[in-house]
Amino acid sequence: MSRSIIDHLWLVPAAPFVVSLVILSLANSLRKSAAALAVAGQLAALGMSAVAFLPTLRGDGFRATHNFAWFAFGEQTLRLGFMLDPLGAAMLLMICVVGLCIFVFSVGYMAKDKNFVRFFAYLSFFSGAMLGLVIANSLLLLFIFWELVGLASYLLIGFWIERPGAAEAAKKAFITTRIGDMGFFLGLLWLYDRSGTLLFYDGGRGCLEPAGLAMLGGSATLIALLIFFGAAGKSGQFPLHVWLPDAMEGPTPVSALIHAATMVAAGVFLVARVYPLFSLGALNGVTPSLTVVVWVGVTTALMAALIAIAQTDIKRVLAYSTVSQLGLMMVSLGVGGVAAGIMHLLAHGFFKALLFLGAGSVIHGCHGEQDIRKMGGLRRSMPATFATYAVGMMALSGVPLFFSGGWTKEEMLHVAANWPRSRAPYYLIAIGVILTALYMTRQVIYVFLGSRRAAAEHAHESPPVMTVPLVALAFCSVFFGVVLTPAWPWLHGYLTGESVRFDPARLIQPMFFISLSLVAAGIGLGAWMYRKAGAQDGDRAAEIDPLEYAQPALFRFLANRMWIDELYGRTIVAFAWASARMSDWLDRRFWDGLPRGLGAVGRLLSIFATGVDERGINAGVDETTVGARGLGRLLSLAQAGRIRVYLGVLALGAVALLLLYAWLA
Amino acid sequence: MTPTLQSFLIISAALFSIGLLAALSRRHAIFILIGIELMLAAANLNFIAFWRFRPQQESPVGVLIALFSIAIAAGEAAVGLALVIAVYRHYRTTNVDQLDQLKG
């Protein structure tokens, strides 16, 4: 049974891919059929992944693989494969459910867009690539889907090509993630060089199985770090996080699907997937690579949370919150709590998608206004959105006992607290939790509470096609908590393969109160700080952000995202410009001047020779003249723009190589 | 004395060099295409020759590769000539030395 399932697992990503191809070939006017097709494809994927989910339910770390040869060069073949294990299956389900909700939502959200059809083609394409990514059993296949996902994200961020901002953001996202992927690719090559295979699990010969890992030896750390560099690029960890907030230029469903729920989580997923690589040679759960992961995660979490406090764009706040949550996940992976990290990843997928869709609904209701200071009092005009948004907010800020987020936060704090190396990460992410609650409170107060301001005047509730997915996601983000509670940590057991039993006693633990107090502190602080924020227009206190009022410099620092973009602009980009200008100068002056000069010499020679010739010297000189002319012409031909010269140089190079080869052989 | 593989290779090398000559020493774009076609033809001759002279010919692989490369070369010629015509329409010339927009 499971055998046949794993053999046909490729159908799961195949369905959305096919759908996207079909939609791409549709005329721009067939909006309904495009949407219907996309949703149908997503439904099919959902059904299939549900089927694939069943066999993984029998605890004991189920894992099935299906490997096949892609192509052979020489005597060695390059093999790819699909795998099914609890991690992958859970991700499959999460992606399909969230994706489905978002597809439905975007039917309403994009209803007026002229490129509706293209949008759904891209969405399906992304969904297919993402599903493929989570079931890949080969680092190469994973990398391929990884790049496809990146492409989809690029296309969707820049979906509104007519907006320069969107185009810029798309380019930025693409290039920044490329930088990370370069590291990933190097790590991949190195891994292949060392272990001779890129399959994760291959009946004992895979690169994540003891035999394969043994072959890595000392290079494991560096390989792991390179791969983590890629992961950091994708899920916006500290050095490479700059693209993610800008990615909010894309349509909101895209932000929800790609830049909150699924794609940015791919980095975390990747780390979890190749975890054996990270934890290789760990002494009580600490390795250099994991330590790096922890600290990068901590930095990201705190920094992003701080920045989020000072953002005024409803989507940017969420974006930075995403970055910080991903940081938290990285931390808990780094400190050894893979299950905790993944649990938070799954839960976060649901409620962050919910929040983004809520934001989308708000923007839709406020006719495209995104500045939270211009909103307010929307709880009356958009009740459904408000209710669901509140659920999402509480889940994100980790209110315990009722919301999935709470349990995962608690779990993460727990694993961080038990990290042998140091307790600093624990305290820092505790602060992170407080900050999360703080900025979410701030946002909710600004958007929904208080009195209406400019943009909120004519706000209206969104159509059911948009609110129903919200409700569905809210439902998920509440009841997903059921499988997370320490009392019955079913998901934990499912992921780690341990058997679990029901035990209410474990429900109440010190950590429970700690996280409860942290969240309470955050929310309380927020409520106190922004108590005035809901006032009328023209009210001085409402115009200016309380934090700005108190600490202008700090606020500016945060509001400008700690000037990290500017920093990059001053350093890296400037350097790139400089080197470009430099090489340009070299081209024009040096490489071009050289042949010109030589050519001039040749010409001089020839002129001289003709001069002598004209004085009536015999034909021998004539020959030299011709030769010199030829030389001069030959050299002067070396200037750019002469296609034949390129060809000639090419031929000469080939000849040189041949000679070299013959000489060596 | 029957011709050996060597003689065929020499012939194809000569053909290749002639193609190179055509591509390098003429300014008319069509000559460059002709040269490229000649070089491809030389490559095909090599394929066939190697196939014919290898110890056992149970599989016609050389022939098949030659077939594919002929087909692709034909496509290449079609597109190339179309390019020549398009360039001619645009610049009113097919002299590759005058098509030097890339010059720095």
Place this chain on the structure above:
Amino acid sequence: MNSAAFVLISILTLGAALAAATLRKLMHAALCFALTFGGLAMFFLLLGAEFVGLALVFIYVGAVAVLIVFTILLTRRDAVKERRVHWAGAVIAVVAFGTLAWSILRTESVSVVAHRMPSLTVGRIGEALMTGYVWPLQCTGLLLTAALIGALVLVMEEKQ
């Protein structure tokens, strides 16, 4: 395969190729180009690759050469002046030939004589194309379709 035929065919082919590369008149060059491929086809027949030889004539003499002369016709108005010989090209070509010939001659393993072989029937080629090489075949078909469309788009009159 006897060497007399070989010598004759090689003289024909190389002579035609040289003419195609160096003749002043474009049209003559194109016709010599066609002739070259005729000679090449004879080589293929000599080598027992009958099908490829015929296909070569069919494709090159029948299609590519005609395409070339048509292009010459359509771009006739611009008479590119081939004033002077380009020594550079000649030198490079000669050097390339020298290198290739030298490296071929110094390889003993290629101085082998062909032995009897069953002539390759079209049927076997067809089988191979339809079984082991069906994907390359499909890809080539796709490529040719793309080339066809691309060529059409390229030469389409751009309408203002």
Place this chain on the structure above:
Amino acid sequence: MSEFADQIFVNAKRAFLAPMAHLPGWLVQAASGLIDIFTLLAVFLTLFALVSVLERKILARIQNRYGPNRVGPFGLLQPVADGIKMLIKEDVVPARADKPVHFLAPILIAAAAILALGVIPYGRNMTPFSIDGGILFFFAVGSTTELAVFMAGWGSNNKFSMLGAMRAIAQMFSYELPLIVAVLPVVMVVGSLMPDRIVAAQGGYLFGFAPRWFVFTPWGFAAFIIFFVSGLVESNRTPFDVPEGESEIVAGHMTEYSGFKYATFFMAEYLGMFATSGLGITLFLGGWHAPLPFLEFIPSYVWFFVKLSALVFIYIWIRGTLPRTRIDQIMNFAWKFALPMSFACLVAAALWHYAGRGFSGWCWSLAMVGGVYTGLSFLLDTRRKFAPRVYRFAE
């Protein structure tokens, strides 16, 4: 008796070659090749002469007049007179002509036509060069005709010649596609490109009397029609003689040719006609097989030439009957009807094969061909687009 009559030429050749047995092999091959070539030339040049006069007579009958009837009995010696006239005529070469090209064009075109004749099986064991890729050889050689025509047009440096050549090549190219695709079903069904095999595959009789010629299957019939029409175009004959229509462009690519070169073109045209019909017979009309069992006693080559002359008569008949078509009509017909139709034949042949080559397959392929035919005729029906034609001065 019939066996003897059937193989008489084969045996004659064998007997002729017998004394050379002790000579080296390639010499014997060369000798037999020469014999074949000379026989071919002799037979087909005679046939050409006969047909040229017969054509004129038949056209004359169609147009209600006597044809040539002065030279020799029934004017049968007319071609001799024409030949002499052509030979002694002055050979004019335009001053500004591209001389070598102008000179080579007729030679190439005639050579192509004669070569193409070489692979056709004229009778049992009577194939001059029986090679494995015969059909491909035929088309490969035939495709050089276009180059020759172009050379003629270009070489004689004349507006009309160039235009005529362009037209000729345009329509030849357009019809080469349907021509070859129409051949494919037969090749596919027989599984060989070798003319002898194809003829052999059409031997034998169904129910003891119905010949197994491919023309009697729906796909074969449709393919044969397409093949015939395309062949008509390939040989630039009426109603597709746009490239050399006297009333439009003097004589197309042959304008600047006179004397013997013109005669060569003329001959090449007829030889091409013979070759195309011969291939059609080989592919669809059962080659040299007798139509009915009890006619087996008549030698095979006789049957071949009977069929050949029948086809040639149809050529002449069409020429005498139909007016010249417009170039755009020709092109439309090629791309919009002939090509899809020939592909339909391909598919129909596949259906026929997979339905067991029996009656059911017959019906399947009939449905296929008929369906596509009706579909195309609905799609391409242009009558609705024009107002009914009124003849203002004709009445």
